[in-house]
Amino acid sequence: MNDTDRPGAVSGTDGPGAVSDRERATAPGTARPRRWWPGVLLLAVLVPAVGGAVAVEWAAGVLAREGTRPLRVTYEVTGTARDVTVTYPTWQDGGLSAARLTLRSLPWSGEVRTRGFMRGGALTATLGKSGGEVSCAVTADDGTVRTASASGAFATATCDGF
16 A cells, blocks of 8 residues: 555655645635625625514504504585585494485584594585585594585585595
8 A cells, every 4th residue: 555545645746745635725825715695695685684574563563553543533514505415434343334414404514533544435525416516624633634625516525535
């Protein structure tokens, strides 16, 4: 058996002071270049994931606070019309429904109370065949005010976005 057949033996050059390929790869000053792309890939995945988690947590906090806040919504219908159908949203037991009234004279007003996100819908005032003029207004506790007007037979004033 010669020296090159032994495990850990030097191949290529023989003799004292010969360096194996393994020793050469780990010798000081001859380190292999580091791969940087796995770290960049990891950051590219982690940064958006952490940012998304923070955004979801923030939104959940806002929704929780908003969902329990009491809200008062006031409806008003004014004008000269004598035949008006008014439709407006109401909230009961956490559910949204609609109320409908037929008015022979104006003005009319109403108020409903709800919580946070249980709001929305539209207040509509529809004139009958006799026409006239009608205006609607919706005011919410948070300062939201919506107004609209209409005139003529079967015209509709719609206040929404509150």
